[in-house]
Amino acid sequence: MIRLTIVRHGETYNNRDFVVQGQDPTQGRLTEKGLRQADLLGRALRDTPFDIVYSSTLERCAVTLGKILEHRTGTRTLPLVFANELKEVNLGVLQGRPHTEWKASIAGDPMAWRPQGGESWLDLQVRVMDYVRRTILPGGQREILVVAHGGVNRSMLSAVTGLTMGQTWQGAGVGTPQENTCVNTIEFDGEGRLAACTANNTLHLAAEFPEAGAGQRWIVGEQRWELLNGKATGSREFIPVG
DSSP states (O other): OEEEEEEEOOOBHHHHHTBOOTTOTTSOOBOHHHHHHHHHHHHHHTTOOOSEEEEESSHHHHHHHHHHHHTOOSSOOOOEEEEGGGSOOOOGGGTTSBHHHHHHHOOSOTTTOOOTTSOOHHHHHHHHHHHIIIIIGGGSOSEEEEEEOHHHHHHHHHHHHOOOHHHHTSOBTTBOOOOTTOEEEEEEOTTSOEEEEEEEEOGGGTTTOTTOOOOEEEETTTTEEEESSSOOTTTTSOOOOO
């Protein structure tokens, strides 16, 4: 059995203000709320026996990872791998621009469209899944933590469930919302088949943030998502369609 625990970084000023951050290394600093979210995430994961961590190289993920490591129990350190392949989608000239400008620029298929100097969501998925299949899964570790981004996480959830990237942007229970510091899990059996999958769990935030929820789980035999507490979290997200 291999289990991937995949988390999104804490809230950034760009998230809060609906500004594109993408891969711009000067964008994406965590807010005070984002730092608190990361701290609560670290407390929730403190006893999970991870074998290794793979993280995006962007600051918002590195800071979130730091909070996770700060709360680890025991004396053993974790191998850390920072990978450019796990960066968020490159949105080129639109990085630093309002979401409204990004949305208005999209032409044709939103998942295949590329901004000037950037990549499409489908490009992102190819990049991410090539790294997962060539490096992460064959590495021999069984309990793996991945600290990444909304688009990166959707790429993995799409690939294992068979949903298209476009479908992952739909609402909770149909798509795969990715709230800040949400926890997703993907489990493979000994034959490499999908055994279990959950998405967008933010219950670690519930004591301080009332919008938190248990997220959803994938019903493997029925090829659909089931809301775990009947609460459709994630409906406020920007949807890059239309």
